[in-house]
Amino acid sequence: MSVALRTGQALRRTAIQAVPTMLGIIVLCFLLLQLMPGDVADVLAGESGAATAESLEAIRSRAGLDQPLLVQLGQYLWNVAHFDFGQSTRFGTPVSQLILERLPNTLVLMLTALGLALGLGILTGSVMAVYAGRWPDRVLQLVVLFFYSTPGFWIGLMAIVLFSVQLGWLPSGGSQTIGAELTGLAALLDRLPYLVLPALAMASFFIAVYARLTRAALLEVLRQDYLRTAVAKGLPPFVIYTRHALRNALIPVTTVAGMHLGNLLGGAVVVETVFSWPGMGRLALEAVAGRDFNVLLGVLLLSSFLVIVTNVAVDLLHAWLDPRTEAS
Structure with missing residues (x-):
């Protein structure tokens, strides 16, 4: 069997296995991260020394953290499917x-x-x-x-x-x-x-x-x-x-x-x-x-x-x- 044919078979086999594997990794990591205490709004408020309830809600709304969990997960999966990993809520860059x-x-x-x-x-x-x-x-x-x-x-x-x-x-x-x-x-x-x-x-x-x-x-x-x-x-x-x-x-x-x-x-x-x-x-x-x-x-x-x-x-x-x- 030629090297090119072996390479093609390995790539096809890996592609079939990789998609569900990476999908499972995304979903599992996304759900586990939600168990962490606090979010980016709390961190930014702590660094600034003080923040009002309105400013915290504004930060969460801008980051999409005010949406239900399944909505956030669905939106993230949709973005990843289009090779968009979102914006850094801390640095404000892609x-x-x-x-x-x-x-x-x-x-x-x-x-x-x-x-x-x-x-x-x-x-x-x-x-x-x-x-x-x-x-x-x-x-x-x-x-x-x-x-x-x-x-x-x-x-x-x-x-x-x-x-x-x-x-x-x-x-x-x-x-x-x-x-x-x-x-x-x-x-x-x-x-x-x-x-x-x-x-x-x-x-x-x-x-x-x-x-x-x-x-x-x-x-x-x-x-x-x-x-x-x-x-x-x-x-x-x-x-x-x-x-x-x-x-x-x-x-x-x-x-x-x-x-x-x-x-x-x-x-x-x-x-x-x-x-x-x-x-x-x-x-x-x-x-x-x-x-x-x-x-x-x-x-x-x-x-x-x-x-x-x-x-x-x-x-x-x-x-x-x-x-x-x-x-x-």
Whole structure:
């Protein structure tokens, strides 16, 4: 079966599943948010220090909060069906504009963290499997256990103390030099130092997970008959490990990596707050604090879409790693 045909089938299957899934997410999140105490009118009144009953009613009327709950839900679903996520009741700007301003920063942080987690995790797990039972395996298992049992935000705070405060090597927060209007390669080089610490803090737990998965999967694969045949044929060890063993061992790792995207999005809230990273995580936190439900629903909806797209990518990767999965 061709790659184009497999891709088309995966996209059609995902589209059929994604519509009811995202609809359920919207309805559930909308109803759960209504259980939160207060609304944007109460928050704005508290920030201003005082407000009359008439001004509160005017704010609620302008935001559509005076309508019955089902009417609000129906209106929101109608707007989303027309790709309109509404206005931010706090900032007075379209929700889509706010999200698009923050989305690139979050994607860069997430993809960098995921790349570090997969790269370092697979490399560490491979070394542990090759030297299973010997001192490199035991030392690396202790390091992996430390990262697995330590919260990422604590590692981030300690990294700030060491690399920013004590050594002064890396910035402690932000995403770029303030006031530096750089473009192209200069802008990329300027942003890289700001990306290192938050990406490592977000990736630390997942490095440990992927290392342990890779070690276990490789040890299982290395006991298979076809690898004994490859060794008997005199293939170089590097070829045996990379082309035969590691390729099959990566299937459970990539499966778990696709499932962890939602955890990365959730962890972005804490990491972006610790490092003052201007992404969707901080936007969601600000929306919760300000009871800006339109912004929060928009962030949740886009996050769900990213998870679904990632699952499609994982399915296609599995089909490439093991063509036998095409039939499933």
